[in-house]
Each structure stands twice: as C-alpha cells, then as structure tokens.
Amino acid sequence: MKSVGIVGGGVSGLFSAYYLLQEGCEVTIIERGNFADGCSFGNAGMIVPSHIIPLAQPGMIAKGMRWMLDAQSPFYVKPRISSALVKWGYLFWKKSTEKHVHYAIPHLRDLSLLSKELYQELASQDDFAFGWEEKGLLMLFKNPGTRHEMEEEAAVANRSGIEARLLSGKETQALEPHVQLTVEGSVFYPGDAHIYPNQLIAGLVSYLKKSGVRFLEDNVVEDFEIQNEKVKSVKTDSGSYSFDEFVIAAGAWSPILTQKLGISLSLQGGKGYSFLAEGLETKMQIPAIMLEARTTATPMGGGVRFAGTLEIAGTDETINMNRVRGIHHSIRQYYPDLEVDFPEEEKVWSGLRPCSPDGLPYIGRVKNFNNLTLATGHGMMGLSLGPATGKLVADTIAGNKASVGVEAFAPGRFN
Ligand SMILES: Cc1cc2nc3c(=O)[nH]c(=O)nc-3n(C[C@H](O)[C@H](O)[C@H](O)COP(=O)(O)OP(=O)(O)OC[C@H]3O[C@@H](n4cnc5c(N)ncnc54)[C@H](O)[C@@H]3O)c2cc1C
Structure with a gap:
C-alpha cells in the first residue's frame, strides 16, 4: 500500500x-x-462549468489598468518590488490572446464537466451533505453596451457544448420572480450549480x-x-x-x-472578500454574478453570501474595507429591494485564490x-x-x- x-x-x-x-x-x-x-471556506460556492474562458484574455490588461485607479474597484494589483510578480505579470500579458483562450476552453470545460459529474455522484451518496443545488447561474448586466459582448460569450459557450441563454431584463426577472432586479439582461447558464462550501x-x-x-x-x-x-x-x-x-x-x-x-x-494570491447576509428576507433562488461590479450573490445557509474583488496581493491576507464597500455598494444597483447592512470588519472573510498566469x-x-x-x-x-x-x-x-x-x-x- x-x-x-x-x-x-x-x-x-x-x-x-x-x-x-x-x-x-x-x-x-x-x-x-x-x-x-x-x-x-468563505468563497462564493459556485460550481461553474460556464467559466471556460480563462482570466488571461484579450482586453483584460486594459480593463485592469482602468480599475487600478478606483479604491473600490473589483481588481487591483498591490504595487511591490517582487521579481515573482513581474514574471507573473509578463506571463499573464503573454497569455492574454485569442489563441490562448481557444486553447484553454476545451481543457477547462472537460475538467469542469468531470468535476460536476463527481459532485453529482457525491451528492447522491449519503456520506455527508453540502447543500448541492442545480439551479444554474445568472450573469447579470446593466449596461446596454454589454449585450453584444455577452451575446458573443454565450455563443462561445454554446459552441463548446455549455448551454447559455441570452435573456432580456424581463426574461431574467421572470426566472427570479421574488427578488426585484434592475438589469438590462443576463446570460443564464442552466448547467451551473452551487453548494455551501463550509x-x-x-x-x-x-x-x-x-x-x-x-x-x-x-x-x-x-x-x-x-x-x-x-x-x-x-x-x-x-x-x-x-x-x-x-x-x-x-x-x-x-x-x-x-x-x-x-x-x-x-503563482500569485488573488485576494477576495465575502460576507454572509444572514436572515435576509429574500427568496433569491439563483446565484448571480453582477458583471460590471464583478460581485457575486449566492443563496446560502438561509441567507445570501456576497463576494468579490481580485487583488493580486501575494500572500497578504489583510482586509481592505474600501473594497468591501465596493461589493456592498454594487448590491443595490442590481437588487434595489435587498436591504443588506454593511458588514463589520469581523464579519468579513478574506481568502487568497491561487492564480496561475494563464x-x-x-x-x-x-x-x-x-x-x-x-x-x-x-x-x-x-x-x-x-x-x-x-x-x-x-x-x-x-x-x-x-x-x-x-x-x-x-x-x-x-x-
Ligand atoms: C472571494 C472568493 C470567492 C470565490 N468563489 C468561488 C466560487 O464560487 N467557485 C469556485 O470554484 N471557486 C471560488 N473561489 C476560489 C476557491 O475558493 C479557491 O480556488 C480554492 O479554495 C483553492 O483551494 P486550494 O485547496 O487549492 O487552496 P486553499 O483553500 O488555500 O488551501 C491551501 C491550504 O494549504 C495550507 N498551507 C499553506 N502552506 C502550508 C504549509 N507550509 N504547511 C501546511 N499547510 C499549508 C493552507 O493553510 C490552506 O489551508 C473563490 C475565492 C475567493 C477568494
């Protein structure tokens, strides 16, 4: 043995x-x-075969540079003298191409679909419960100009065998009838799932x-x-x-x-934050990514867990409440009726995503x-x-x- x-x-x-x-x-x-x-533990709990496009993609560097200037933005690179960070940044830049996206898609898809199958197998056994729900994922967007980009993303997913439906604001609201949404539209990925990671x-x-x-x-x-x-x-x-x-x-x-x-x-740590709004009076059913804000909402443990930001921060785990304010601020823009209190620092969780450059x-x-x-x-x-x-x-x-x-x-x- x-x-x-x-x-x-x-x-x-x-x-x-x-x-x-x-x-x-x-x-x-x-x-x-x-x-x-x-x-x-404190992550958003989403099981996402829909995520077949890697972070290293055309346009990401330009977007990241714009976000760098905003203290509440969802993306930030903590400036520091580090040859590992310089090398990571160089490799990320080199891989932010169409060619790399096309190369990565089938590999990520196959790994993700295998993982979902294994989760389904685990959920069907009685070894332990982990809140497995197959309700899909909504990628919500507010900006009418984003529709074209989303249409393309949905087409890429469908071509790769991952079902994606581009919905209007009205159609999105019909899928989530008990929570008010102010969005231009969404892409619905019915094959995604969510769990309670803790x-x-x-x-x-x-x-x-x-x-x-x-x-x-x-x-x-x-x-x-x-x-x-x-x-x-x-x-x-x-x-x-x-x-x-x-x-x-x-x-x-x-x-x-x-x-x-x-x-x-x-490899760099990509710091993110989350907090659980417990006892929130909501019947939210479907996990969502608020696209422009890069914030997520997942129904979990009788409440909703909100998560977001990606700070390339090495192994620094300190909490920056400005970024948490950014997450909190975005909730009302998509879910105008949700009354979520701004969390105290002790209730905020931070975690480091292990990010490879490609x-x-x-x-x-x-x-x-x-x-x-x-x-x-x-x-x-x-x-x-x-x-x-x-x-x-x-x-x-x-x-x-x-x-x-x-x-x-x-x-x-x-x-
Ligand atoms: C805000 C946020 C939201 C996220 N949402 C999602 C999501 O919805 N869906 C999804 O798929 N992913 C999500 N992720 C990403 C996901 O959480 C991570 O990719 C995943 O948890 C990484 O798991 P890991 O086991 O590789 O690393 P970790 O969970 O970091 O585990 C590594 C372990 O190694 C231990 N360790 C380190 N060094 C040593 C040492 N020297 N000796 C002994 N032990 C050591 C650490 O203590 C740690 O417990 C999210 C992440 C964040 C931050």
Whole structure:
C-alpha cells in the first residue's frame, strides 16, 4: 500500500485524499491551520462549468489598468518590488490572446464537466451533505453596451457544448420572480450549480477522518528532504514525516514550498472578500454574478453570501474595507429591494485564490521528482474543480490513465 503525504487541507488537498483513499492509499494530510477557515471556506460556492474562458484574455490588461485607479474597484494589483510578480505579470500579458483562450476552453470545460459529474455522484451518496443545488447561474448586466459582448460569450459557450441563454431584463426577472432586479439582461447558464462550501469542507474532513485518513493539524511544512530525485520526507515545525508519495496542494503558498525543492512555480494570491447576509428576507433562488461590479450573490445557509474583488496581493491576507464597500455598494444597483447592512470588519472573510498566469491549474508530476505531484493554481475556480483535481492526482499516483487530458495543466509549462 502506497503512503501519500498531502501538504494543504483546502478543497484540492481534501479531494486528493478522498480519491487516493479509493485507490487504496494510506493518506496523511498536513495542514498548518485547523480546518476552521481558509480559501476553501468563505468563497462564493459556485460550481461553474460556464467559466471556460480563462482570466488571461484579450482586453483584460486594459480593463485592469482602468480599475487600478478606483479604491473600490473589483481588481487591483498591490504595487511591490517582487521579481515573482513581474514574471507573473509578463506571463499573464503573454497569455492574454485569442489563441490562448481557444486553447484553454476545451481543457477547462472537460475538467469542469468531470468535476460536476463527481459532485453529482457525491451528492447522491449519503456520506455527508453540502447543500448541492442545480439551479444554474445568472450573469447579470446593466449596461446596454454589454449585450453584444455577452451575446458573443454565450455563443462561445454554446459552441463548446455549455448551454447559455441570452435573456432580456424581463426574461431574467421572470426566472427570479421574488427578488426585484434592475438589469438590462443576463446570460443564464442552466448547467451551473452551487453548494455551501463550509459544509463541504467540514463534511469532507469528518468523512476522511472516519475513513482512516491521518490529519496532522497545526503543522507548518517548512522544508523537504531529498534523496535520489525523490522527496524523502517533509519537515514540519513539530517533526519529520516520510511517505512514498507527496502532494503539494498549499494554495497561494505553494510557490514558497516548491522553491524549497528548487522548483519555480509562477503563482500569485488573488485576494477576495465575502460576507454572509444572514436572515435576509429574500427568496433569491439563483446565484448571480453582477458583471460590471464583478460581485457575486449566492443563496446560502438561509441567507445570501456576497463576494468579490481580485487583488493580486501575494500572500497578504489583510482586509481592505474600501473594497468591501465596493461589493456592498454594487448590491443595490442590481437588487434595489435587498436591504443588506454593511458588514463589520469581523464579519468579513478574506481568502487568497491561487492564480496561475494563464488561468489554468497546475496538476501533475513535477520534472526531476518522480514522487511529487502538484495540485494548485485554480484561481477563481478551485471549488468547482476540486473533485476533478483530486481524481487526477489519484490517477497520477495510482498510475491509472488520466480521467481527462492533462497536458494543459503540466506544472512545468513555463519552465
Ligand atoms: C472571494 C472568493 C470567492 C470565490 N468563489 C468561488 C466560487 O464560487 N467557485 C469556485 O470554484 N471557486 C471560488 N473561489 C476560489 C476557491 O475558493 C479557491 O480556488 C480554492 O479554495 C483553492 O483551494 P486550494 O485547496 O487549492 O487552496 P486553499 O483553500 O488555500 O488551501 C491551501 C491550504 O494549504 C495550507 N498551507 C499553506 N502552506 C502550508 C504549509 N507550509 N504547511 C501546511 N499547510 C499549508 C493552507 O493553510 C490552506 O489551508 C473563490 C475565492 C475567493 C477568494
């Protein structure tokens, strides 16, 4: 039986453990926290096969530059002297092309559809509940000038096998009859879904513990021991642990760890915020992205979770209430009847999305180490892609044929 040590207990690490267990591996998760918080908790909970266009796309740099000047804007790059940031920015710029978008679409689609299938399988079992709902996703827009762009986006989705319907304001309102909307129109993606991420993580942790996965909590991985092109052990602040195989699924902190192994991994933390408006008197049914504001609304746990902003911030987790004000301000512009109180800072959650420069995750073996697998870089889609990522990690380590094509996700693609 192979022993596997997974560094990081977010959604990528936990799903890797879940599928490795099914391959008969003996699994240990090493996590510096205690599973009470983290990027996989407070996110918007959307499962989005609709998101087939990567963030690195034509026009994104120009949009980002305009947003940089507004303190409440949804996108920001924290200025700092960092060669890793310069390299990431250069690669992002290089990949912001039509050619890259066309290349990325089928890879993201296949990974996303596999993930949704695995979520459906999980939801049909009784192992644990996580609020699985298949109600689709609305991409709301206010600006009449956006219609053409949205029409094109819907056409790209439909051509790629992802159903998308361009709706008028009236048709959008008819889909969500109990909440007033002031929008010009929307694109409705009926194949999207949503979950309650806090329940998913808590459920997975307790299921894996019951199934024999060992959890080393409050353990910070500090270094690795290497022997003959293999990782031999991880050194944590409380001891040293040896395994046959290692997985690094440490989210935005993954490059700090790969650096210890001499592996350069281009990845930046994309900070976002969320808050849950509990007990909100609303019958909102369908999760939505408020397009111009880049803010999301997801019915969750008896309330609505609002989320947004993408601050390229390295591993800085501090909360900037100006950005939260931007999220709060946008709600009324799309949902004029929703009375949402501005949250106190203690109620605001921040998380770091692990963003690769080309919008594709890093999943697979690493050159020079034949017992090391990476599972990170999912950016805005880590929750959606969690199950498929875990499955591919398990395929890799068990030596199975990969469940979907993996060449686009090769961790060494920029080296
Ligand atoms: C505001 C916001 C909204 C989002 N909404 C969505 C959404 O609707 N749908 C979607 O699909 N995705 C969404 N995402 C993205 C998603 O949350 C992330 O992509 C995903 O959680 C990343 O999971 P991960 O397991 O790779 O990383 P993480 O969840 O960050 O887990 C990495 C873990 O590694 C641990 N770790 C790091 N370093 C060490 C070390 N040295 N030793 C031990 N442990 C270590 C960390 O403590 C952490 O628990 C959103 C993100 C944000 C911020």
